[in-house]
Amino acid sequence: MAQSPVSIYYPANAGGLRAAVAAEGTLDMAEELTSKSCVEYVIDIVSLSKTFKRCSLKKSDYTTVKSRLLNLFKGRPHSAATVDALSNITIRVPKGASFGIIGRNGSGKSTLLKIITGIYKPTSGVVNVSGRVSALIELGAGFHPDFSGRENIFLGGALHGLANREIEERFEEIVNFAGLEEVIDDPVRTYSSGMYMRLGFSLAVHTDPDILLVDEVLSVGDASFVTKCKDKIDALRKEGKTLLLVSHDLAAVERWCDEVLWLEKGKEMDRGNPRRVIDAYRSWIEKGEEKELVEDAAKDRESEEDGSVGLFRRWGSREIEIISIRTLNADMKESLMFHTGESLSIEIKYRTNQDVDDRVFGVGINRLDGLVVLGSNTDLERVDVPPDKKEGRVLYKIMSLDLAEGTYSVDAAVHRSDGYPYDYHQAAVKFMVKSPFNQAGVYLPEHKWEFGDL
Amino acid sequence: MQTFATEIYNYKSLIFALTKRHLAQRYRGSLLGFLWSFINPLCLMLVYALVFKYYIRFSAVDHYAIFLFTGLLPWLWFVSSLTEGVGSIVASGHLVTKAMFPAHVLPLVAVLTNLVNFILSLPLLFVFMAFYGVDFYPTLFALPALIALQAVFTYGLGLALASLNVYYRDVQHILGNVLNFLFFLCPILYPVDVVPERLRFTLDFNPLAVFTTGYHKIILDGALPSLLSWAFLLFSSLCALVLGIAIYNKNHETFAELL
Numbered sequence: 001m002a003q004s005p006v007s008i009y010y011p012a013n014a015g016g017l018r019a020a021v022a023a024e025g026t027l028d029m030a031e032e033l034t035s036k037s038c039v040e041y042v043i044d045i046v047s048l049s050k051t052f053k054r055c056s057l058k059k060s061d062y063t064t065v066k067s068r069l070l071n072l073f074k075g076r077p078h079s080a081a082t083v084d085a086l087s088n089i090t091i092r093v094p095k096g097a098s099f100g101i102i103g104r105n106g107s108g109k110s111t112l113l114k115i116i117t118g119i120y121k122p123t124s125g126v127v128n129v130s131g132r133v134s135a136l137i138e139l140g141a142g143f144h145p146d147f148s149g150r151e152n153i154f155l156g157g158a159l160h161g162l163a164n165r166e167i168e169e170r171f172e173e174i175v176n177f178a179g180l181e182e183v184i185d186d187p188v189r190t191y192s193s194g195m196y197m198r199l200g201f202s203l204a205v206h207t208d209p210d211i212l213l214v215d216e217v218l219s220v221g222d223a224s225f226v227t228k229c230k231d232k233i234d235a236l237r238k239e240g241k242t243l244l245l246v247s248h249d250l251a252a253v254e255r256w257c258d259e260v261l262w263l264e265k266g267k268e269m270d271r272g273n274p275r276r277v278i279d280a281y282r283s284w285i286e287k288g289e290e291k292e293l294v295e296d297a298a299k300d301r302e303s304e305e306d307g308s309v310g311l312f313r314r315w316g317s318r319e320i321e322i323i324s325i326r327t328l329n330a331d332m333k334e335s336l337m338f339h340t341g342e343s344l345s346i347e348i349k350y351r352t353n354q355d356v357d358d359r360v361f362g363v364g365i366n367r368l369d370g371l372v373v374l375g376s377n378t379d380l381e382r383v384d385v386p387p388d389k390k391e392g393r394v395l396y397k398i399m400s401l402d403l404a405e406g407t408y409s410v411d412a413a414v415h416r417s418d419g420y421p422y423d424y425h426q427a428a429v430k431f432m433v434k435s436p437f438n439q440a441g442v443y444l445p446e447h448k449w450e451f452g453d454l
Numbered sequence: 455m456q457t458f459a460t461e462i463y464n465y466k467s468l469i470f471a472l473t474k475r476h477l478a479q480r481y482r483g484s485l486l487g488f489l490w491s492f493i494n495p496l497c498l499m500l501v502y503a504l505v506f507k508y509y510i511r512f513s514a515v516d517h518y519a520i521f522l523f524t525g526l527l528p529w530l531w532f533v534s535s536l537t538e539g540v541g542s543i544v545a546s547g548h549l550v551t552k553a554m555f556p557a558h559v560l561p562l563v564a565v566l567t568n569l570v571n572f573i574l575s576l577p578l579l580f581v582f583m584a585f586y587g588v589d590f591y592p593t594l595f596a597l598p599a600l601i602a603l604q605a606v607f608t609y610g611l612g613l614a615l616a617s618l619n620v621y622y623r624d625v626q627h628i629l630g631n632v633l634n635f636l637f638f639l640c641p642i643l644y645p646v647d648v649v650p651e652r653l654r655f656t657l658d659f660n661p662l663a664v665f666t667t668g669y670h671k672i673i674l675d676g677a678l679p680s681l682l683s684w685a686f687l688l689f690s691s692l693c694a695l696v697l698g699i700a701i702y703n704k705n706h707e708t709f710a711e712l713l
Contacts, residue, residue: 052711114710118554121707133554142549144475146482155475158468159553167467 041128042211042242043093043116048125050086050111050266085111086266089125093259098243100257100274102250102281108266109246113213116244131210131242134160145189149180149199152188156200160207170206177232178202198225205232212236215246250278286434290337293407293430312428316413316421319354325412325428328395338401340435340444346396348412352388356422359385363396364411366427373408373442379417404444405435458699461556469559469566476567491571492578495530499523506643514648517586523579524673525642525666528601531572532608532662533633539564539612540619540626547713557709558702561612565605572601579673591676600668600679603691607661610694614701620709640666661690 086108093099101109114120115127117135142159143152153174157167175184178198180191188196205212212233230252237243237256247253253260253274260277262269269284270277297312328345329335338344346363362377378385386392409427416422435444462469481487503519506512515521539561543550550557583590619625639656640663641649649657657663664687668679679687 114551119551119710135553142553144479146479147475151475151478155468155471158465158471159549159555161464161555162467164467164470 040095041092042095042130043091043099043244044126044128045089045091045116046126048086048089048091048112048115048122048127049084050108050115050120051123052083052085053081084266086115086263089261089263089266089268091261093242093244095242096237096240097259098237098245098257100253100260101244101246101263102248102253102260102278103263103269104285106265107263109263110215111266112263113215113244113246116211116213129211132161132208133211133213134204134207134209135213135215143188143196143200146187148187149175149184149191152199153184153203156203157207160204162207166208174199174202174206177206177228194222194225201229205236209236209241211242211244213244213246250282254278286337289432290335293336293432297428297430313426314424314428316415316423318423319352319356320359320414320422321351321353322348322412322414322423322425323351324349325410325425327410327429327431336429336431338431338433340403340405340433341400341446344398344401344431346398346410346412346429348394348396348414349392350394350414350423351391355388356416358416358418359388359422360415360417361385361394362411362413362415366409366411367442368407368409368430371442373403375411377413377415400446401433402443402445403433403435404439404442405433406442407432455696455699458558462559462562465555465559468555469563472559472563473566473570476563477570480567488574492575495523495527495575496578498530499526502526502643512644515645517588520579520582520586520588521645521670521674522643523582524669525640527572527575527579528604528665528669529637529640529642529662531568532604532665533637534571535565535568535608536612536615536629536633537626538568539608540615540629542612543616543620543709544623544713551710551713557706558613558699561616561698562609565609565612569601569605583673588674589676591672593672593676593678596672596678597669600665600672600687603687604665607665607687607691607694610691610696610698613698614694617698617702617705617709620705620712636660636662639663641670642666645670661687661694664690 089108089112091099091112101112103109111120113135115122116129117133118129142156144155147155150171153171154164154167157170158164175181178195178201180195180199183191183195188199191199214233233243233256243256245253245256257274259272260274261271262277262281270280324347326334326347327336327338328347329338330343332345348361348363360377360379362375362379364375365373367373408431410429410431411424411426412428413424414422415424481490484490486493499519499522502522506522507518512518542560542564543557546557546560549555580590582588615625615629639660641657646654646657646663646667657667664679664683668683668687671677671679
């Protein structure tokens, strides 16, 4: 629990000088930085960086007295690889505002929260947090399974820095909110995980916090309790409490936050208006997924070549050879990421090695679980294939890709009308479809709902 | 030092709750419950009494069993506080990494938990004394002062060891061996008089030995330790405390990262 106000100043790269400099320069620097504006920031973080020593369980990296001594004798400097968990982050949250932090796993969100709560110390930068902080990070951290809910409330409250008297005053309210009146004297180990979470949440919001740090806790518990939690957080916001929300639930972030920071590998990618930042984050994530698809496809091809098992398969006598298969978007550019309703073209480039009369081009789209979404060829559709060329390109143009969200694979082949394959590529390309909502099944036609009287 | 005291004051309800929890936890689920805090030292005392009084026929003191018990109880308090304290920060890693509270309360809780045990086992000693007809002296009123000094001394050492143990888990293993060694360097099994004059200094400069003789004097001899002894104990306790705080302050910022 942070006592108010907390102010910590750490000069960059000061090493051993840290304590001395912090003692002398601390308050002046912090004050100077905050007094420049009239707005009162309850969370005021300026150019914060955090470096961790890389922790490895490899024997040679593990420090024990023995290894320290050995290193001493060998004269090897005691150095460890470092990881920049956060670099140059500035966050200023005015009193009563709501601030959101988004980013992928491992982007530094939790480290940031731990620095704000004071569990971790910054490597450099100014961290200024005023007021009582309540962290909904790990609900029920510190609960002891063998003790009753009642005992754990007192212990947990004390851990939050509350005096016994203060806990007594709130006890009823905590228990009622969690809805655990009947089991409060049972050992916590007999609670369901939902009850455990409820007790943890209830305790944390009843510690009379000025700043509420919320980390992914809204995704736990049954629907009715989640609603209750959200209502409670709404109520606390109305009382003028400051909220710092870390979540993968982008809708919640968008609904609650006045400002959003997007972290990636400890660096600020973007910040500002929640709508804009979240949109930027979403499309960036999609791009990342697309890149993964490309890498996946490359790996699949490799595994085919070296004989190991992948999705990709190729067979045929190669009188006609398929050189490339691509999926193109409306601009006829190669793409692996499509939105429902967009246009998609399957492009097959081929080369003729030996003249043949009977040529059929075929395409197929399958869902990754093997469901055939479509499978057709020029023979079935009685399409005239133009006379033999040395090289050529075939396009299968889908005007509107009415598929539900998911990943799909493309088959392409050239064969005789009796099925004898010249060149057959299975799962040659994988593409992804994004849709604005999740539905069941595979077909998502353009549609609307209408309501009327009988 | 001052922020330290403030933090301890601010978190007094946490210290209280943790101490209560540790005490409850220790005997929860055991049939005899709290009686174990009497039975454990009693068994140890019986073994030593058997060996030294009846096997070795050690006869330098009257009421050897009571002499032994008087020295053994504070020693056991010291040992159990340290052995629990050394691992206290590491053992509570789940709290240190998830909640913001001063970790230095953890070794303090170890000292207090065992202090409660120690104080509760004192009546047993007094019952024995009454049974064997040993006199009670008014010097007993000085006992709280000695206990307070030992608490500070133990806390200082515990804090230092617990902090170091976060970095080097070897500390807890080293501690066990050192404590075994120290036990025989304190006049618990033997009175100071039997130690040859030229080796007496090993007891004079060992705070634990001075504590032990202090208990003997106050409880059994009806005398107060010399002013010099008090001064030495006060000095040692403060040194231990300063050492503990210094080591803790130097390292505590990175505890959460290492746990």
